[in-house]
Amino acid sequence: MANVITSTDDYQFWRDEKLAKAQTNIENCLVEVCNPAQLSTAEKSKISDLCRINNFALFHTPAQQNYESSIVSFNQQFGLTEFDQHLYAQKHGLAHITQSHQSDQSEFIPYTNRAIGWHTDGYYNPPKARIRAFSLFCVSPAESGGENQWIDQQMVYLTLREDNPDVAKALTHTQAMCIPEHKVDGQIRRKMSIGPIFFTDELTNQLYMRYTQRKKNISFHESDEIRQAVTILDQFLTSQTPYHFSHSMQANQGLICNNVLHKRSSYKSQKDAPRLLLRGRYFNRVHPW
Ligand SMILES: [Fe+2]
Secondary structure (H helix, E strand, C coil): CCCCCCCHHHHHHHHHHHHHHCCCCHHHHEEECCCCCCCCHHHHHHHHHHHHHHCEEEEECCCCCCHHHHHHHHHHCCCCCCECCCCCECCCCEEEECCCCCCCCCCCHHHCCCCEEEECCCCCCCHHHCCCEEEEEEEECCCEECCEEEECHHHHHHHHHHHCHHHHHHCCCCCCEEECCEEECCEEEECCEEECCEEEECCCCEEEECCECCCCCCEECCCHHHHHHHHHHHHHHHCCCCCEEEECCCCCEEEEECCCEEEECCEECCCCCCCEEEEEEECCCCCCC
């Protein structure tokens, strides 16, 4: 089986194909959908092709009677069924990403109006709960701010490796990034997570990225190579390349992706309609059609 990290031949083949096919114009990545609960063959194959090539697709739907059930049906058509039943997910697996006034929830940045730095979802999860895809759907946009930025995480690896193979290699170190355990009142809520930043996901054989720019409570392996590589990665993320995308999602627009690297700017909600995004996180990847 192909392994782009360990085999130079596999890497070169994968790189050439990716560079030839990668989309850089956001308009080519947006698919108009008539009924998200029942996609046409053309809509389905366009979205799944974009996810195969770029690891994401944007979509736009008409207004829905029931947003949760429409988005759950939409995601199911791409095989996204094994959802992460995390703390604030509702029973259908979608979490309401909005500004929370509950004290326990508002200590987590996604449930505030603050900016969030570059990360992949579930970077702290154990391997058996690895997040391979997520979806975001905008029910109510912000009055200002709340812009999403993202980049295909596999393109990040490719670009770093083309610039300097040693940097890409350092980020595959088996102990590159460590997230300590999360304790509440002396009880362990989440075990320590230690592992590489880039690696081959054994279930899908795809190049996977696990990362957060939130340096609080994160430690990197004590080596100059890894520290330097993380600095170069962060510099690359703050630069602008044709593979960096940014978009302020409007009502009825959504993103479906294979856990791309992403961030969000701070925002201000409209007075009567707080910004509301529905987010699903899944252990599967977007199914190819
Ligand atoms: Fe996220």
